[in-house]
Amino acid sequence: MTISQQKLTVMFRIEAGCLGPQGISHVASFCKHAKAELEVLYPDFIDWHVTPRSDKSLPEISYSIGGRGLNRAQATRYLALFGHLIDEFEHAVFDHLPEIIDHYFGR
Template identity: 60%
Template sequence: MTITQTQLTVNFRIEAGCLGPEGVSHIDQFCLLAHKRLKALHSDFIDWNLTPRSDKTLPEIDYAINGKMLSRAQAARYFTIFDQHIEDFEAAVFEQLPIIIDQYFSR
């Protein structure tokens, strides 16, 4: 199997606080909605894993291939295979978050 056939897993941990003071009661459902919205972002090579960020020692976003964690530099090299930049990808993810929050509360 070549690297282009292997999807990059993006572990995105979302803080309940971004959903306001009652965020803890919404975070699980929000993660489901966010997954639906984000899965279209580079779906050709990305597999999303969205979870609540309950462990603050873990980063908000990290990367893996076949269950093996990658350094940010390794993930950045993976993005270059698809003529993408990790910085642009992460910026797009964090730009989508407030939009998805608005969608969540307006449904």
């Protein structure tokens, strides 16, 4: 199997604070909701994992394939195989986050 036949795992870590002052009580269920909404983005080559960001030393977004972590340059090359730039990809994810939050809170 070649790299382009494997899905890229995107680990998206959500800060409880982005959900407001009571975010800590919502973050776990919000992550499940966000995963469901993100799965419609790039379903052919992305496997989304969404989790609370409890360890601030970990990045908000990280990448892996087959359980093996990728550095930014490797993730950049992978996304380029599908015609995407990593900066644009990440901006699209972060730009979509407010909509996901609004859906979650029913706004």
